[in-house]
Amino acid sequence: MASSGLQLLGFFLSLVGLAVTVAATLMVQWKKQYQGKTHRIYEGLWMSCSGNERTTCEFHQYLLKLPTEVQATRGVMLLSIFLSAVALLVSTVGMKCTRFMDGKDESKSTTAMVGGIMFMVAGLLTLIITSWYVKMIVQIFNESHRLQSFxxxxxxxVSWAGGLLTMAGGAFLGCRRCTQSQSMSSNHLLSTSHPKSNYV
Known part of the structure; x- marks a missing residue:
């Protein structure tokens, strides 16, 4: 089984990545627009804010009237968060430092690997949808009047950072090759040490 230190590092990175992804999903500064020197407009996945020094915010009331990039990004980000939450439970069961499935080292290792893969998929979803969102905003910005576009x-x-951290943590948790190499090296040391003890 992979070392508990490596698993704890992957679990910690994935947990931080999940927290950062949740924070990015709730942030309002997905789009920004400046009108003059003081008036600012921000739009997020859930609400929009506008004002000068003091801004007022209101939630989006009509889902179908939202732009396509907002609807798609909102859905995929929620899917990524849900997948990361499930991966959090799965990887907790499979980690070496927990007492779940004691005596079943191979099953624990497989469970931790599955949790790591789920984390990597969640992080990849976050990176893909965020990059697509940026592409759509840049495309709209170039095609419209730049002073009136977001x-x-x-x-x-923040979303990119969350996706990268989640993928990095999942890669450590799902490091099956590290698991196999460690077990093979330990078995090799045991097999070479015992025959020598039979000779004087």
Whole structure:
């Protein structure tokens, strides 16, 4: 089984990635627009804000009237969060430092690997939908009047960071090759040490 330190590192990175992804999903600065020097408009996946020094925010009331990029990004980000939450439970069961499935090392290793793969898929979904969202915003910005169109905001960078952290943590949790190499090396050391003890 992979070392508990490697699994804990992967679990910690995945947990941070999930938290960052949730924060990005709730952030309002997915789009931004400046009107003049002081008036600012921000639009997120759930609400929009506008104002000068003090901004007022309101939730999106009509789902079907939202732009396509907002609807698609909202759905995929929620799917990624749900998949990461399930992966969190699965990887907890399969980690070496937990007491679930004691005595079943192979099953625990497989469970941890499945959780890691789920984390990697969730992170990949976040990266893909965020990159597509940025592409749509840039395309709209180039095709319309630039003074009246939106630019992508800071939530995009936070979302990218969350996806990368989730994928990195999943890669550590799903490191099956590391597991096999460690078990093979330990078995090799045991097999070479016992025959020598039979000789004087």
């Amino acid at each position: 630019e992508f905001g800071n939530a995009v960078f």
